[in-house]
Amino acid sequence: MSANEARGKIRGHNPLIGVDVARLEAEMVAYHQWLDERADEAYIIAEEARKKGYDHKEYVEIPRAADLAGRTEKLLIEYLEGYEVADDIRLLLAEHDRETTSIMMAQSVARGFRERGYDLVTAIDVGLRVGLAVLTEAVLVAPLEGISEVRLLNNIDGSQFVSVHFAGPIRAAGGTAQALAVLIADMIRRELNIGHYQPTDPEVERVKEEFGLYRGNLQYRPSPAEIDEIVRACPIMINGESTERIECAGYGRVRNIDEPRIRGGVLLVIGEGMCLKAPKIQKHTERLSVPGWDFISKFAERGKEKETEGKGQVFKSRKVPTISKFMKDIIAGRPVFGAPLEAGGFRLRYGRARPSGLAAASTNTASMLAMDDFITIGTQMKIERPGKACAITPSDHTEGPWVALKDGRFLRLDDAPSFAAIRSKVGSIWDNGELVIGYGEFMENNKNLVPAGYCDDWWASDLIEEIPNEKEVVNLLTMLGLSRSDAPEGAPGIHPEDAEDPGDQFHVRRHWHEFLRHQRPTWEQAKAIAVRYKTSLPPPHNPWFLDLPIEWVPGVLTMLEDAVIEQAGTVNSQKIEIEDGLNALPKPESRQLRIIGGVQGWNAEAMDVLRPETIEDVEAYTIPGQELRPIEPIFGGETPEAWTLIQHGMAKGMAMILGLAHHHDGEDLVITSGWPAVLEGFGFSFEGDQPLRIVDARARFEARIEELKQAHLVLSEERKRLDELQRARATVRIAAETDA
CATH class of the missing domain: 1.10.60 (Diphtheria Toxin Repressor; domain 2)
Incomplete structure (x- = not known):
């Protein structure tokens, strides 16, 4: 093969380019061999110890397995009764993904057991457990205890159907495995030519009642209409053991259901499986052309933008939706590090630190200290997106927390020793720092990527x-x-x-x-x-403009016009002593921006006061700094960033919101980093000793503010008209119902 042909073979994004594959493979083989040898030694010692008779059994109960196929066979050894599945699993995994392999193996095992003379119930039961074991990588208890039993029951017309009894441990399998277990059971049913489930009205109503009475934690509670649709359309009866003490009063005694008590496994499989994981089920039902699963598409499309007929796609807002679910399950005593999509919490950064792993995120060690040591390596933390939670690992190449010190300094700390040097002087943690999450976590959880800061x-x-x-x-x-x-x-x-x-x-x-x-x-x-x-600007030259309310901008422009530009290090009052071991970031520019009187009357004790629930009038408070205020709120309510204004004033509040490092020099605010980007962004030149306006940004912002006010007025009038219309309709409806 010529050099050109060889290069043609590897064009595109080849992940093996630059990797010494031969060396790495040799090292991997040697490492696995070393693990096998050490494991053999450990098992020999354990066997000798067990033979002394001090334990319940005189042999080591944990079987050894080299891969997923081996684990599956060893895990289900009591159910398989000598039926070998490991080789078949390896062959299928070489050609298909794990989910497809689980479906094909379940059908194969069920068919094999039936051919060996086993009854239908046993064939279905073993096939389903094998499929679930492959799906969960044979490392969970779900294939053993998540399915209590499988039954063949009769419909009203006398035809048979499959009833899968799920138990509480099915929760360990996760929503995807719960949902696919139902699909696997249906594929086995079709393979063995068994009829589909035809529920009666009491059976459907029983599931609705159970969802209403269940007090446990569910990721998703379907509506009665959704429950009705799933139970009636699903070809398999999702049944289960009674797990709760609460009994159903309305539909306690129903055919095909043993007891009146709530069946927790049924609710888990329907709520967290069938509803939440509908997109994954749909992917397999469409690929395999499985009939009878059209109902799942409604749940798979929930929340997605639909195309309008003949007009392409409907308007799609760029606004990132807020996910507040993680705030609903707060346990008393647990710290809360940020509210949904609010500034000051952890900032998203895409990537993966070396010690990270699956469902893990990384943050700076200084951020761990800033959170008062609540966060450490391995801490489980609930997050807004992409998943339910993550395990924390450290990262030495992420931005740490921004802190406001009691002496007025505002700076970022990217290492633990620096934070330790000023820990006693911290007045508030303004920003938690970055949280590094891999792109794969969003893909695994079927979540859209969201914008992250340019780094x-x-x-x-x-x-x-x-x-x-x-x-x-x-x-x-x-x-x-x-x-x-x-x-x-x-x-x-x-x-x-x-x-x-x-x-x-x-x-x-x-x-x-x-x-x-x-x-x-x-x-x-x-x-x-x-x-x-044609690149963007790297930190610290990309301030957090998105966090600055537009109501603040007119006052900020006035403030910047009166600012003074001077050489870095210029001091008019007392010089601040730098602590030993402190590495304050970002590093200062060659010049600094001084806002005269920007922190006049500022008091560090204000940072110790808790924010009131409502702030009706900011003028009722003594506000430090210059006599500048934001304009009236465009959309009503309280002044945006009102508490920041009350605590720090307009100048210091602006610098903190934008993430500009600064310190105090008497009553002046001195911004040392990031200010050139702010002046450039607001249309100022700064070649001399004072900002010079070269673009009339004020006129543009005032025009934009006026447009927003008009839009808010139109929306308010439309909402008022809609409320009146709904009241009129309600009056007519009530009158009609009364007459009836």
Whole structure:
């Protein structure tokens, strides 16, 4: 094969480029061999100890298995009765995913047992347990205790149907396995030519009553109409053992149901399985063309935007929806680190730290200390998205917390020793820092990606694509004030697939990415690079503009017009002593922005006061700083960021909301980092000693504010008209019902 042909074989995003596959495979084989040898030694010692007769059994009960196939066979050894399934599972897994393999193995085992002369109930039972074991990787108790039994019952017309009795431990399998267990049972039913379930009205009403009486925790409680649709359309009867003390009064004694007490397994499978995991069921029913499962599409499409007939897609808001479910299950005594989608909580960053894993997220060690040590390695934390919870691991390359100190300093701390150095001086934790979550967690939970802050990782990834040759390498290094010897070799803009040596180019790009993401360009450097290479601005040159209420902007513009630009380190009052071991971030610019009188009357004790439930009038409070206030709330209610205004005033509040590092110099606020981006964004030039307005941003913001006010007025009038219409309809309806 020629070199060109070889490169053609690996074009595209080949994950093996640059990886020494032969060495890694040899190391993996050696490592597994070492594990096997040590496990053999441990089992020999354990067997010898058991033979002494001090335990209940004289042998080690835990069987050994090398892979999923082996685990499945060993887990269900009492049900299989010598029937071998491991080889068949390995063959299917080599060609299909685990979910498809579970369905095919369940059908195969059920058919095999039937051919060996076993009765229908046994064949269905064993096949279903094998399918569920493969689905749960044979590491959970669900295949053994999650299904209590399988029965063949009769419909009103005398035809047989399959009734699967689920028990409480089915919860361990998760919603996907619960839902697919029903689909697997249906596939077995079809394989063995058994009829489908035809529920009577009392059987349907019984499930509705159980959902109404159940007081346990469910991720989703379907409505009575949804329950009716699922129970009537599902070809398998979802049955179960009685798990609660509460009895059903209205439909306690119903055919095909043993007791009047609530069946917890039924509610789990319908609520958390059939309803929540409908998209996954639909994927398999459509691929396998399984009839009788059309009803599941309604639940799979719930919450998705539907296309209008002949008009393409309907309007889709860019606003990220708030998920407040994690706040509903708060246990007394547990700390709450942030409200849904509110500034100050953990900020999303896509990625994965080295110690991270499945359903895990990573945060800075300084953030762990800032949360008063409630968070540590392995802590389980409920989060808004993408899943229900995550396990915390540490990361040394994420932004730590932003803190406001009692002496007025506002800074970010990215390492634990720095936070420990100022811990006694912390007045408030303004921002928790970043929480690193992998893209795969969103995909696994079927959740859409949401916007995340632009970070130095993205900046480095964007930048290396624009450096395809040595000339651009030199230009970039010149902008950064570096020499060629300071940077890695090669030009990173060449894709590995297009290079003569893909493996070598892979490492060139990796080294450049590592080099660039540790650069901290000044404002001038970052702006020049953004203009030339069309990248965005890396931190700290991308303030949190989204968090700044538009009602604050007119006052902020007035404040910036009167600010003073001076050399960094200029002090008019007492100089602040820097603590030993403190690495305050971001680093100061060469110049600083001084807001005269910005913190006049500021008091650190204000940070110790709890926020009142409502703030009707901010003027009732003594507000520090300049006599500047936000405009009246556009959408009614209290002033946006009212408590921040009351505690810190307009100038300091603006700097904190935007994430601008600063300190106090007497009654002045001195912003040391990020301010050039703010002035640039609001249309100011700052070449001299005072900001100069070059774009009339005030007129643009005032026009925008007026548009929002008009829109709010139209919506208010429309809501009022709709309320009157509904009251009129209610009057007519009540009159008609009374006459009837």
